[in-house]
Amino acid sequence: MRATIVDILGKVCLTVLFIMLAAVIWQVFSRFILQSPSTATDEISSFSLIWVGLLGAAYATGMHLHLAIDLLPEKMVSRNAAFFDGFVYLSVFVFAFCVMIIGGARLCQLTFQFEQTSASLGLPLGFIYLVVPVAGILICYFSLDSFFAKIKSQKAA
Amino acid sequence: MNFIEIGILVLSFLIFLSFRVPIAYAIGLAAFVTLIYSMPFIPSVTTLAQRMATSLDSFTLSAIPFFILAGQIMNRGGIAVRLINFAKAIVGPLPGGLAFVNIISCMLFGAISGSAVAAASAIGGFMNPMMEKDGYDKPFSAAVNITSATTGLIIPPSNVLIVYSLASGGVSIAALFIAGYVPGLLLGLALMIVAAIYSIIKKYPTDKLVSIKTFLERFLDALPSLMLLVVVIGGIVGGIFTATEASAVAVIYTFVLGMLYKEIRLTDMSSILLETIKTSAIVLLLIATSIAMSWVMSYENIPQEISSALLGISENPIVILILINLILLFVGIFMDMTPAVLIFTPIFLPIVTAMGMDPVHFGIIMIMNLCIGLCTPPVGSVLFVGCSVADLKIQKVIKPMLPLFLAMIAVLILITYFEDLTLWLPRVFDLID
Numbered sequence: 001m002r003a004t005i006v007d008i009l010g011k012v013c014l015t016v017l018f019i020m021l022a023a024v025i026w027q028v029f030s031r032f033i034l035q036s037p038s039t040a041t042d043e044i045s046s047f048s049l050i051w052v053g054l055l056g057a058a059y060a061t062g063m064h065l066h067l068a069i070d071l072l073p074e075k076m077v078s079r080n081a082a083f084f085d086g087f088v089y090l091s092v093f094v095f096a097f098c099v100m101i102i103g104g105a106r107l108c109q110l111t112f113q114f115e116q117t118s119a120s121l122g123l124p125l126g127f128i129y130l131v132v133p134v135a136g137i138l139i140c141y142f143s144l145d146s147f148f149a150k151i152k153s154q155k156a157a
Numbered sequence: 158m159n160f161i162e163i164g165i166l167v168l169s170f171l172i173f174l175s176f177r178v179p180i181a182y183a184i185g186l187a188a189f190v191t192l193i194y195s196m197p198f199i200p201s202v203t204t205l206a207q208r209m210a211t212s213l214d215s216f217t218l219s220a221i222p223f224f225i226l227a228g229q230i231m232n233r234g235g236i237a238v239r240l241i242n243f244a245k246a247i248v249g250p251l252p253g254g255l256a257f258v259n260i261i262s263c264m265l266f267g268a269i270s271g272s273a274v275a276a277a278s279a280i281g282g283f284m285n286p287m288m289e290k291d292g293y294d295k296p297f298s299a300a301v302n303i304t305s306a307t308t309g310l311i312i313p314p315s316n317v318l319i320v321y322s323l324a325s326g327g328v329s330i331a332a333l334f335i336a337g338y339v340p341g342l343l344l345g346l347a348l349m350i351v352a353a354i355y356s357i358i359k360k361y362p363t364d365k366l367v368s369i370k371t372f373l374e375r376f377l378d379a380l381p382s383l384m385l386l387v388v389v390i391g392g393i394v395g396g397i398f399t400a401t402e403a404s405a406v407a408v409i410y411t412f413v414l415g416m417l418y419k420e421i422r423l424t425d426m427s428s429i430l431l432e433t434i435k436t437s438a439i440v441l442l443l444i445a446t447s448i449a450m451s452w453v454m455s456y457e458n459i460p461q462e463i464s465s466a467l468l469g470i471s472e473n474p475i476v477i478l479i480l481i482n483l484i485l486l487f488v489g490i491f492m493d494m495t496p497a498v499l500i501f502t503p504i505f506l507p508i509v510t511a512m513g514m515d516p517v518h519f520g521i522i523m524i525m526n527l528c529i530g531l532c533t534p535p536v537g538s539v540l541f542v543g544c545s546v547a548d549l550k551i552q553k554v555i556k557p558m559l560p561l562f563l564a565m566i567a568v569l570i571l572i573t574y575f576e577d578l579t580l581w582l583p584r585v586f587d588l589i590d
Binding site: 010011014017018021025027028039042045046048049050052053054055056057059060063065067068069072084088091092094095098099100102103106107109111124128129131132150 | 158173174175176177178179180181182183185189199201202203204205206207210213214215216218219222223226284400401402404405406409413430431433434435438439441442444445451462485
C-alpha cells in the first residue's frame, strides 16, 4: 500500500514538474516567436511550484530522504535507535497534523470563504492551497506507518 | 528583551535537531512551538500554513528545480568529461596539474550548472580515479574536489543567490549573478595555490603540453557546453530572460546536447525527473519552513533585538562585519545553506545596509561564508557527496581540507573588506549604481 502511494505520488510530482517546465518554455516561446507574451504561464508555474514543493516533500518523507544531522554521539543514538526513530516519526506527525492539516484546512476554508481568486487565471486560491492539507495527510500517514513498522520490528526482535 | 521566546525557539530547534528530526521539520516545529507560546493555537497553525504555501508561490523560485534538473542532465549527458578534457589541455602541464584540472572543471561545471553537489559528484566521479592513478593521495583529491565544488555557488548561475534575492526583498538577480564572478574566480585561484604547494611538496607528476591541434579539438568539443554559459548568463544580464526563463532554456539546451552526444535517451527522462523531484523537494520544504520560521522571528521582534545587541557591542563597521562573519561561519557549520540564508538575511541585511554596505556585496559575503560550512561536518551536503563519490570516510578528508579552508577564509576576508572586488563587475554592466 505504502509503496503504491509513493509510486503514484512520484508520478504526480513528475507530471506537475513537466507542466511547470512546459509553461515557462511556452512563456519564452510566446514572447519571442509569437510576439504576444502569455500572462497565465507565470501563475501556472508558481502554483505548480507549491504543488511540487509540498507533494514532493511528502514523497521525500515517504522515501526517508529528508536530511537529519548527527549532533549527538553515534553510539548513544544507535544504542537507543528505537527511541530516537520513534521520536522523529512522532515529531514529523505532530508538525504535519497541526500545521499542515489543521492549519492548512483552516487556510483553505478562509480562502474559499473570502472567495480569493488568482490575478490572471481567476482560479480560486483555495484549490491551490488544498495541497497543504493533502500533503499533510500523506506525511501523517507515512510517519505513522514508519512508527508502527518500527514497533513491530522491535517486538519481533 | 523577550528572552523566553528566543529561548524557546533556539532550545526547541536544538532539541529537535539532536533527536535527528530532519532539518526542514525541525525548523518548522521550532517555529510552531514558539508561535503557540505567544498566539492561540488556530491562528498560529493557520498563519504557519499560509506562510509555507505563499513562500513557494513564486515565479522566481521556479528556477530552482529547473537548474537542478539541468544539473542532473549534465551529470549524465557527457558534459563533465568534455569540460575535464578541456581543463586538462589548459592546466595539465602546471605543477599540481590534475588538482588544477579538478578545480577548474568544478568551476566550469558550477558556471553552467549552479549546483555544488552536482559538481562534486559529476567532476569528482571522473577526477578521483584519474588522480589516484597518477599517484595523488585520495583524501587530498577528495578535499580539493569538495572545496572547489562550492565555487559553483558563487559563480553564476546559482540557486542560492536566487534564494538570497528572495530573502533580501528583491535584490536584482542579474546584479548578484554578475557580482559572483570575481569572488568565485578568486576562490578558485586561492584553492589552486594551496593545491600547487601541496603537489610540489609531494612531487606529483604533471601532464605534457598538448599540441595546438589537440587543444583546439578539445576546445571545440567543450564549446557547446560552454555556450550554455553565454546563453544563460548573457540572457539574464542582457535582460533578455528572467532567471526562471533562463533556467528552463538551460534544461532544453542540456537535454538537446545530451541527446546529440547520445548519452541520454528519452526513456532516461523519467528517472532524471524523479531524481530532480527528490532533490528539489528537500530544498523546497526547507524554503517553506524557513520562511515560516523567519516570519515567526520577525513577529517576535527578534531581528531588531539581535541588531541592537550587535550594535551594543560596537558601532565600528569593521568589528560588526567580523562579528557577522563569525556568526555566519558558526551558523553554516550547523545549518544548511538555504535555511541559513532565509533566516539570517532579514536579520543582518538591515544592519549592514544601515552601515552603507551594498546588498549585493553582502549577499556574496554571506554565500561565500556559508560555502565553508558546506564542507564541514555535521551539516555539509557537499562534504557528504564528495566523500561518498570518493568512497572515503569523512574523518580522512578533514586533515587535507584544513589548508584549503584557510585559503577560503582568506578570500572571504578579502571579499568582505574590498567591496570593489565584488561590485566592480556589476557596475561595469550598469546593474547597480
